[in-house]
Amino acid sequence: MDETVAVIGTGNMGAAMVARLRAHGRPVTVFNRTGSRAAALAARTGAEVATSARAAAASARVVVVSLADDAAVAATYEGTDGLVAGLRPGAVVAETSTVSPETVRALAGPVAAAGATLLDAPVSGSVPVVERGEVTVLAGGDAAALDTARPVLAAFASRVLHLGPLGSGATMKLVVNGVVHSLNQAVSEALVLAERAGVDRRAAYEVFAASAVAAPFVHYKRAAFEDPDGTPVAFRLDLVAKDLALLEALAAANGARMDQADTNRRLVGEALAAGYADRDISAMAAFLRST
Known part of the structure; x- marks a missing residue:
């Protein structure tokens, strides 16, 4: 056994x-x-x-x-x-x-x-x-x-x-999550812009999924972006904030600029202040719709 x-x-x-x-x-x-x-x-x-x-x-x-x-x-x-x-x-x-x-x-x-x-x-x-x-x-x-x-x-x-060596995995997880959080912000902004310009949400997402931006993240978060109220939370925004703080500390310790991460951290902080801490990462789109 x-x-x-x-x-x-x-x-x-x-x-x-x-x-x-x-x-x-x-x-x-x-x-x-x-x-x-x-x-x-x-x-x-x-x-x-x-x-x-x-x-x-x-x-x-x-x-x-x-x-x-x-x-x-x-x-x-x-x-x-x-x-x-x-x-x-x-x-x-x-x-x-x-x-x-x-x-x-x-x-x-x-x-x-x-x-x-x-x-x-x-x-x-x-x-x-x-x-x-x-x-x-x-x-x-x-x-x-x-x-x-x-x-x-x-x-x-x-x-x-x-x-x-030990620490390499933790380092790369923060690096990868920095990209994930950037993708999430980019998809959220683009989707809300398409909606406000008169394109149906699902039609817009179909374009994302069929285009050059169709990373695996775009596919596996599709249901969450299209139906935010009917999809279970997979990755809370308060944990996104935690990741971004760790990423910025890692960047500071290694002398690396992280301008995109700085912006993402500020925007996630705004979403948390607005009561989105327990919402899924994809709720950045819902937050943007409310502003």
């Missing part, structure tokens, strides 16, 4: 990963700070529920972490009931959260002291892409540890790219 996999964090992305792992026959133990969410996921998928991050980590050779931000990640690793306290010697932790490269590097020491190895392994793709098993894992860290984790990652990823 396949070894148990621990998944810590059962938000939208973590829950989708658990469902894929269970569909592949993997035993899975889950932990979430909001226990009811983990229990509901376990009821749907047949996963086991752990009472702490420590207990979840103790159950598995490969631990997958999927959390909202740097503070949540750091808190989950620390303490007597934290992830590090439960790690088995030889375990591999795949940190799939979108966080600062410095956060990942800071966690590597405590993980290594427990006899385990930390990978930064964020994924490029949204919840529907996880559900199809087609995300790309952007991995940084030890190659042998990545080989240990690959069979687990393959349950929800079609490609696993090893980009270099």
Whole structure:
């Protein structure tokens, strides 16, 4: 029988990963700070529920972490009931959260002291892409540890790219998300302009999907842009704001200009101030319609 996999964090992305792992026959133990969410996921998928991050980590050779931000990640690793306290010697932790490269590097020491190895392994793709098993894992860290984790990652990823030392994956995730957020802003602005100039929303989007701008993002966000009130939230705007802040910090540390990211961050901030924090990334179009 396949070894148990621990998944810590059962938000939208973590829950989708658990469902894929269970569909592949993997035993899975889950932990979430909001226990009811983990229990509901376990009821749907047949996963086991752990009472702490420590207990979840103790159950598995490969631990997958999927959390909202740097503070949540750091808190989950620390303490007597934290992830590090439960790690088995030889375990591999795949940190799939979108966080600062410095956060990942800071966690590597405590993980290594427990006899385990930390990978930064964020994924490029949204919840529907996880559900199809087609995300790309952007991995940084030890190659042998990545080989240990690959069979687990393959349950929800079609490609696993090893980009270099620890922190490389986190760096590239922020870089890629910078492009995604720029695409989102460009599509939002163009769609609202077409509508205000008298072109039907779906007709306008059909042109986007059939033209040179038809990136994968344009296709998989189509339903969200065309029917914003009838499509589930996949990527909240408050998390977009978090990504853009991390991207700007990374750029500042490396002396890179990010004029487009600066503009996007300002506009997302306006949308958050207007009450759009819990809306999907595509709700930037709805925000623009309201201004």
